[in-house]
Amino acid sequence: MSAPELTHFRDGLPRMVDVTGKVATSREASAEAWVRLPPEARAALEGGTNPKGDPLIVARLAGLAGSKRTADLVTxxxxxxxxGADVQVTLEEAGVRVRATVRTTAPTGVEMEALTAVTVAALNVYDMLKxxxxxIEITGVRLLSKSGGKSGDFVAPDQVPASG
Structure with a gap:
C-alpha cells in the first residue's frame, strides 16, 4: 500500500498548494476561544480598575486585525x-468568550482566518489583564462552522440545532 500524497509537501519539502485553477467562491467560517479568568482578573475587568483600559474593546480590534494578517503567521x-469579519468579545459566567466570523470570495477558505482572529483576540485579553x-488561561479554540469550498459545509456537533 502506498503512502497518501501529501498536499503541503512534495519530495519531502514543504510547499504552498497551487490554487490558481480553483474558482473563487463565497466562503465563511466561524470560530471561538475562551479566556478563563481567575477571580482577581475578573474583578479588575468587572470593576473597571484595569490600569491598561478595556480589554474587551482592545481584543475585538486585535481579532479583526489578526483575521487580515493570517497569512503572515500561518506558514x-x-x-x-x-x-468581511465580525469579532465579538463578551464577558460571561465561564470567562471571556471570543467569537469571530470571517467571509471571503476566494479560491480557498477562511477557517484559519477565523481561528487566528479568536486566538489573537484572546491573547490580547491576556495581555491587557496580566x-x-x-x-489567566486561553482554552477552547475551535472551528464552529464553515461553508463553501470543495470540502463542503461543517458545523461543530454541539452547534447543530436539535431536531424534532
Missing part, C-alpha cells in the same frame, strides 16, 4: 482577501 496559508493575574 503555508494563502493570503486571501478578507471581505497585571491582575498571570493565571
Amino acid at each position: 503555508l496559508c494563502h493570503p486571501i482577501p478578507v471581505t 497585571a491582575a493575574s498571570k493565571a
Whole structure:
C-alpha cells in the first residue's frame, strides 16, 4: 500500500498548494476561544480598575486585525482577501468568550482566518489583564462552522440545532 500524497509537501519539502485553477467562491467560517479568568482578573475587568483600559474593546480590534494578517503567521496559508469579519468579545459566567466570523470570495477558505482572529483576540485579553493575574488561561479554540469550498459545509456537533 502506498503512502497518501501529501498536499503541503512534495519530495519531502514543504510547499504552498497551487490554487490558481480553483474558482473563487463565497466562503465563511466561524470560530471561538475562551479566556478563563481567575477571580482577581475578573474583578479588575468587572470593576473597571484595569490600569491598561478595556480589554474587551482592545481584543475585538486585535481579532479583526489578526483575521487580515493570517497569512503572515500561518506558514503555508494563502493570503486571501478578507471581505468581511465580525469579532465579538463578551464577558460571561465561564470567562471571556471570543467569537469571530470571517467571509471571503476566494479560491480557498477562511477557517484559519477565523481561528487566528479568536486566538489573537484572546491573547490580547491576556495581555491587557496580566497585571491582575498571570493565571489567566486561553482554552477552547475551535472551528464552529464553515461553508463553501470543495470540502463542503461543517458545523461543530454541539452547534447543530436539535431536531424534532
